[in-house]
Amino acid sequence: MNAMHNLPTQPAIRVNLAELIEMRHRVREVQLFSTPARRSPLIGLHHSRLRGRGVDFDQVRVYQAGDDVRSIDWRVTARTQEPHTKLFHEERERPTYLLVEQSPRLFFSSGLCFKSVLAARAASLIGWAALAHNDRIGGLVFGGEEPHEIKPRRSKQSLLQLLNRLARANQALSSEAGPEQDRFALALRRAREVLNPGSLVVVLCDERTLGNGNEQQLQLLARHTDLLLLPISDPLDHALPAAGLLRFAQQGTQLELDTHDGELRQAYRAQGEARQAHWQRLAQKLAVPLLPLSTQRDIVEQLRDHLNAQHPGKQR
Structure with missing residues (x-):
């Protein structure tokens, strides 16, 4: 560098x-x-993927001793008549x-x-x-x-x-x-x-x-x-002050604005609001x-x- x-x-x-x-x-x-420990308020602005690190669902397999009973997939268990549990993996960065x-x-x-x-x-x-x-x-x-x-x-x-x-x-x-x-x-x-x-x-x-x-x-x-x-x-993007005659120049081009003109200031403000x-x-x-x-x-x-x-x- x-x-x-x-x-x-x-x-x-x-x-x-x-x-x-x-x-x-x-x-x-x-x-x-x-x-x-803390959830950012940014989470609530977009429901799909603006979220913290967590886990994604991976697959379902037959329940094994030691598995967390809270992860049992009851739908698959009812269909197969055999306990199944959900497996998860960490979200990719x-x-x-x-x-x-x-x-x-x-x-x-x-x-x-x-x-x-x-x-x-x-x-x-x-x-x-x-x-x-x-x-x-x-x-x-x-x-x-x-x-x-x-x-x-x-x-x-x-x-x-x-x-x-x-x-x-x-x-x-x-x-x-x-x-x-x-x-x-x-x-x-x-x-x-x-x-x-x-x-x-x-x-x-x-x-x-x-x-x-x-x-x-x-x-x-x-x-x-x-x-x-x-x-x-910038504040000047949204409103012109009543500062009298302002002169602007760029690459040989000049522009004069009479900021005491109320109609001009109103039109400028309207553009900023738009x-x-x-x-x-x-x-x-x-x-x-x-x-x-x-x-x-x-x-x-x-x-x-x-x-x-x-x-x-x-x-x-």
């Missing part, structure tokens, strides 16, 4: 590998996955695949940190939590010229490789955006190609990334994997968890609040 990615960076504007590694110490602050956007549209913030930094921190936190949960970790960093993929493996080295790619992509970002390309759709298509049924796909992307083509890809992906959607936004509603409709349609993240607040506080909202009686 390149040593330059361990050097200090501008806080909240860029991240380095050392900061993403340090995120492992914050895993205990939020219960993302279940343990034998689940592949967790982090789809993380690091594109110029995320290189912005009016809050605590840039959206690109928030996405990287969230991916790191979830990655460390999944590794502690004995899941296989892999992922794809997209948004730049070339995507960077690490195939899921149950090893710390695999996660470190992914975080290194993530830090490098983050540090390469600038406000000079290139031609718009639908790299999100390509990333989703790649996930469909490489992942086995039952994998957990964690999607961390700009709230504005979602489009009709991407929505179709997410629907196809949701047919055989579990999805966890974490769209990233994007949020689009994500909500999609999550409801696919029956998957939606955990929006904002640059306005700390990542752990937001995740904890999302999970507590699903179980209001659960203590922090």
Whole structure:
């Protein structure tokens, strides 16, 4: 791994590998996955496979002395007139695949940190939590010229490789955006190609990334994997302040907005609300968890609040 990615960076504007590694110490602050002693509220968000380690049914065989009587299969016993017992085996570890956007549209913030930094921190936190949960970790960093993929493996080295790619992509970002390309759709298509049924796909992307083509890809992906959607936004994505004349420039193009224009601010707010509603409709349609993240607040506080909202009686 390149040593330059361990050097200090501008806080909240860029991240380095050392900061993403340090995120492992914050895993205990939020219960993302279940343990034998504690069930995570995330369990209740999706009934199929977002669950803790357990056992799967394997087969039925003739009852033997010493077998647990609670495992007797009474239907087979009644049919054969001979005691039979159910056998179980431990669940296989689940592949967790982090789809993380690091594109110029995320290189912005009016809050605590840039959206690109928030996405990287969230991916790191979830990655460390999944590794502690004995899941296989892999992922794809997209948004730049070339995507960077690490195939899921149950090893710390695999996660470190992914975080290194993530830090490098983050540090390469600038406000000079290139031609718009639908790299999100390509990333989703790649996930469909490489992942086995039952994998957990964690999607961390700009709230504005979602489009009709991407929505179709997410629907196809949701047919055989579990999805966890974490769209990233900034307060300025949803509302403009009445700050007078604002000037924007990018690649020689300039734009002026008179934010004292109430109709303009209302139309801008409506666009932001429409994007949020689009994500909500999609999550409801696919029956998957939606955990929006904002640059306005700390990542752990937001995740904890999302999970507590699903179980209001659960203590922090």
